[in-house]
Amino acid sequence: MRDIEYLRLLGKEFPTSRKAGAEIINLRAICALPKGTEYFFSDIHGEYESFSHLLRSSSGIIRAKIEETFGNMMSEEDQLELANLIYYPSETIEKKRHDENITTKQLHDEQKITINRLIAICKVVSSKYTRSKVRKKMPADYAYAIDELMHLDMNDFNKKAYYNEIINGIIEIESADEFVIALCELIQNLTIDSLHIIGDIFDRGPRPDLVMEEIMNFHDVDIQWGNHDIDWMGAACGNTACIANVLRIGTSYNSFDALEDGYGINLRPLSMFAAEVYGDDPCENFQPHLLDKTEYDSVNPELAAKMCKAISIIQLKLEGSLIKRHPEYGLEDRLLLERIDFENGEVDIRGKKYKLSDTNFPTVDTKAPYKLSPEEEELMHTLKLSFMHSKLLRKHVQFLYSHGAMYRSINNNLLYHGCIPMDEEGNFTCMTTSDGSFCGKELMDYLNTKIHDAFFLDIRDDREKKQDAVDLMWYLWCGPNSPLFGKDKITTFEHLFLKDNKELCVEKYNPYYKFSAEELYADKILKEFGLNPEGAHIINGHVPVKTMKGESPVKANGKLYIIDGGLSKAYHEQTGIAGYTLIYNSNHLALAAHKPFVRGQENTPSIQITETTKKRILVKDTDIGKTLIRQIEDLKDLLAAYESGLIRENR
Structure with a gap:
């Protein structure tokens, strides 16, 4: 029935x-x-200009389509000019408008040539889609004209005249610029069928807020959360340790535009507090990384360093209190504030004493080191309200929830950001929580539920369960058994106060990273998530691939792709490139190795086919x-x- x-x-x-x-x-x-082309990006880290260029250029595929379509019919210079027009149509046209040396007739002739070339590219990139799907992607005002131009039979003499009249009419009514922009955006839209973001949209780079807007405007996208994303999501849920950590990284990487102009976080209380408490302190260990210039909210580097130190001390206090609330986290070794000998300027780590490089702790009560001062309490209350009342941050976090998860299985590919925690024998490690112990796929599914509880569960329904979920967001950022972190410990304290002792700053990667590079263990992970290892892949981010040292992003006999090649400027010296895009079309998988983005320069990635399918993959x-x-x-x-x-x- x-x-x-x-x-x-x-x-x-x-x-x-x-x-x-x-x-x-x-x-x-x-x-x-044929199946649509899937694009996989990882570890964008706020690099808006680089990411936007990669989306607009389809990581070099549009440039390849131009060469494929026109070959020797166009010079290299003209091909590059056409490519830049497709990537940045409005900006390119605006420059043309100010060219006083071009006559009206020359301009109209150029517009005809440009429209014909763009129609030719449209035909190529739309060939694998139904006509109705392509039509839906067209702007409504020009859909009829574009559709007719793309599907006319040019061998028919009468249709040739019809074709030319459409173009002449567009130019005559002075709509050519708008029509060209519509064609360029259609090409961009058709080249990437679906977009997969393998985590870490936030931190280090200047404008994660603009990256989120770009992602949200894309027609088909999913996100696998990274530990930096979870940190921001935790901040939006009201986790004060996450808020302090977000601000520590933001002040350290000069990300004031994103915090203040983008998300409207009021940092004035923090700057006033820091200037008062650390007025005579040079805060040498907290000098910001000036990788990007601020456009709207410029902060003096000396003040930024004081702000960074102030929020770092608060962070260590809040984390200590959180660790003490949750003995199941097993993070007692991170309770370092209570192990400081303030009189001698030393800290005891695993029974050995180390000299601190900074001994000025004016707000730390030696008898209760994790207790916030009244001024710090008031500051964190203000900052928490600012994060939780940011409309744009809430909108972005809601999108992260609606389009995101700990992992995704799609088209026989398993996507996740960090790792599936393993022990030294290659077995899945269990994470102990207030609800029991979980490992493998069961752990990932459990964490999905807890992460949703942190944001959506009404505290009036279950205060204890809500608080437990909110607290867990911080553990997922940096806990040793967190699938998003994948290291034995986070050495924030050591980097801030013991940076000359480099061995103390080492964060050892989970055994997963050794085992998953072997086909046997890659197959084990794929089976754990219900995938047939034959033809399947794990697509992973989180760990920058040091290409300049000979590392390959393809491991486990082609079963594992690690595509964090370092889009963030902070990694360029380590990696030698600026990240990877994995491109999966109906015929093959290919890696596009990005160049460090420089506005105005030729930035086309180099593309290498890594695997050819046995037969063309159809829908x-x-x-x-x-x-x-x-x-x-x-x-x-x-x-x-x-x-x-x-x-x-x-x-």
Whole structure:
């Protein structure tokens, strides 16, 4: 009976056998098309200009399509000019408008040539989609004209005249610039069918807020959370340790534009507190990394250093209190404030004493080192309100929740940011929580639930459960068994106060990173998540690939791709490149190695095919295809019900 009820509901959408049959024909045709091209990015770290360029250029694929389409018919210079027009149409056209040496006739001739070239590229990049799907991606005002130009038979003399009249009309009514922009945006839109972000959108770079806006404007996107994302999500949930950490990183990397101009976080109370408490302190260990210039909220580096120190001390206090609340975290070794000998300027770590490089702790009570001073309490209350009342941050975090998860399995690929924690024998490590111990896929699923509780659970329904989930957000940022962190400890204290003792600052990676590079263990992980290892891949971020030292992003006999090549400027010296895009189309997987982005320079990534598929992958072979095939079967059942008279058609 439930099947009949379902078919009756389906019949409301397809009330006649003709309509049901037409939809079957449509779905079967879609299944026979090549799969759309998937793009995988990781560890964007606020590098808005670089990321935006990669999206606009499809990580070099648009440049390749231009060469493929025009070959020797266009010079290298003209191809680059066309590529830059497609990437930045409005800016390029604006420059042309100010060229006083070009006549109206020359301008119109150029516009005709440009439109013809863009139509040719549109035809190439739209070839794997249905005409209706392409039409939906077109801007409404120009959809008719674009559709006609893309599908006219130029061998027909009469149609040639029709084609030319469309273009002449566009130019005559002075709509050529808008039409060119529409074509360029359509090309960008068609080249990337779906976008996968493998974590770490936030921190270090100047504008994570603008990166989020770019991601949210994309038509088909999913996100696998990174530890830096979780830190910001925890801050938005009201976790004060996460808030302090976000601000420590922000003040350290000069990210005042994102904090103040982007998210509207009021940092004046922090700057006033820091200037008063650390007025004579040079704060040498806290000098900011000036990788980017601020445009809107310039802060004197000396003041930024004081702000960084002030929030760092507060962070260590808040983390200490949180660790003491949660003995199940097993982080007692991180309780270092209580191990400081303030009189001698030393700290005891694992039974050995080390000299501190900074001994000025005016707000630390030696008898209660994790207790905030009244001024710090008031400051954190103000900052917490600022984070929780930021409308833009809330909008972005809600998108991270609605489009994000700890992992995703799609088209026989397993996506996650950090690791699946393992022990030294290659077994999945269990994480101990207030709800029990979890490991492998069960751990990832459990954490998905807890992360949602931190934001969505009403504290009035279950105060204790809500607080436990909010606290856990901090552990996921830096806990040794967190799948998002993947290291034995976070050495914030050591980097701030013992940076000359480099061995103390080492953060040892989880054994996962050794084992997952072997095919046997990559297969084990894939099976854990229900994937057939044959033809499957793990796509992973988090750890920068040191290309300049000969490291390869492809491991485990092609089963594992680590695509964090260091988009962040902070990593360029270590990696030698600026990150990777993994591109997965119907014929192959390819890696695009990014160049460090410099505005105005040629930034096309180098693309290398890493794996060719045994046969071209069609839509029917994908996860979407499996859904469409089920829909076809349902429609066939509906047809049978109509034919047998079990359900009446509504003609």
